[in-house]
Amino acid sequence: MINVVVPLTLPAKETEDTGHAEPRPFIPVSGRPLVQHVVDNIRPSFEHQFIYVVDPEVMTMHRRRSLGISSDSQVVYSWSAPRTMAAAVCMARESINMSEPLVIAACEQYIDVDLDRFYIAGMDVGADAAVLTFPGDRTPKYSTSMIYKNRVVEMSEHRVISEMANAGVYYFKDGQTFFDAAVEALTKTHAADSALTMSGIFNTLIEAGSNIVPCPLPEGVFKPLHTSIDLSLFAARTDLQVQRAA
Template identity: 25%
Template sequence: MAGRGSRLRPHTLTVPKPLIPIAGKPIVQRLVEDIAGVLDEKIDEVAFIISEDFGQEIENKLTEVAKNLNAKPSIYYQDKPLGTGHAIMCAKESLSGPAVVAYADTLFKADFTLDKDADAVMWVKQVDNPSAFGVVQLNDDNHIVDLVEKPEEFVSDLAVIGIYYFKDVALLKSKLEEVIEENIMRGGEYQINDGIDKMRAEGRVFKPGKVDEWMDCGNKTVTVETNQRMLNFIHADQKENLISDSVKIENSEIIEPCFIGENVVLKNAKIGPHVSLGNNTVVENTEMKNSLVQENAEIKNAKLDNAMIGNFAKYNGEFTAISIGDYSVLE
């Protein structure tokens, strides 16, 4: 998660993309908790590969994510954007035993038992347009025999979502060391797929783990859509309390599902469906749906749909589908 998420700017100018909240929780926290749910066993360590300029406050938040799972937190730095294989090797001190490797800008929903007899499992999702993704090719034994990036001819409709399980991640580590030593690069970067290919060449068995839902957080539009979908899932499961007891409501209506954080003030407002409002946000004389607002924002006299608003932003106007970052003021 060392990248700054340029496609999600301005929201990632002050906060790394994996810490953008979705339905009230940072993306990376939801991802780690969902992986923990699928594994259904104790997690010893959570290692985060970040940029050193993220700062101590971000590192403290990531440490808390790991500690909430009673796991050891580890922070590693990727100083140059040299690809997924290089990023994983930045955490080489933690690469031993069973492990999950995940890209921290993806969320998923899955209900399957992880096949721990396989040497590795790659999470995949059936997609309608496989030519836009990297896909896996399976043999008759349901083993992954090839990875094809954006195939021009049909190979498979199972897209790789960027989450992997390794029964012994030290094997991946050794193969990525070879990739780097042999300077095998694609587009100027060292890729995890080349390490995986070397493992498969030795006869290691890779199997697919299919997810029911795959949600991207790559840009503003899909992030707002992911927030909507996650609110629907949480509302249906009823495992999380989405509306804080401290919300102050005056002549206002909430149409669920919505996430409403601590000490939010709603005055002459109609909120929802599919709205997330961060802590200490004030909304007045406003209608809002399908929108994502971070903390300490102030929104007045607005009619918003498909909006994304940053921390401490102030908005007072007539635009509808807006995207404004932290500390912005539009009055």
């Protein structure tokens, strides 16, 4: 079984004025909360468990229902305020099986392909970890990965080191791999200003000689959901697909 952790506690870095008071994951898009679109997009076709890390102060009963909580999901309440995705995942440690594959996904992107290929690729090639990448625009808007001979050899959070940006979806062969690297990263300079980042965790694994595999996406497949313009474009595209299917 794959554990899929979706942190919903992080502030919207770049969401412009959307006209909504809702936190970004719960902004309605084409009649559904944004988080439902993202979760349906990243949902594996095989056995899995979703783990949502949420801020209890904003998790109203309505918003909890909008997550579509079912037997294959858990909600973890974080009373602290994690500054990063990696830190938010650490809040869910008790809910994550240490011996099963772990996927971590942001709630600010839509990947227009079947992501089963990504999950299966990570398992089939025996990777310790993997990251979805896409052709970026060489701005520090996204973290980036330097790739050499089909291996990730460095990852950077705020410094552009390559044309391959990270798409916000990460794979680890098991939960233990993530948490061991997280502890190690916090003892090193990778955790700049005591902030635990995905880049710091991946760089810790790279330095240990782990097999880190990139999974490059074709041009145009990655759809950002950061700004009001992004959300409007996504809504228009979704509405068009619904009309065509009708």
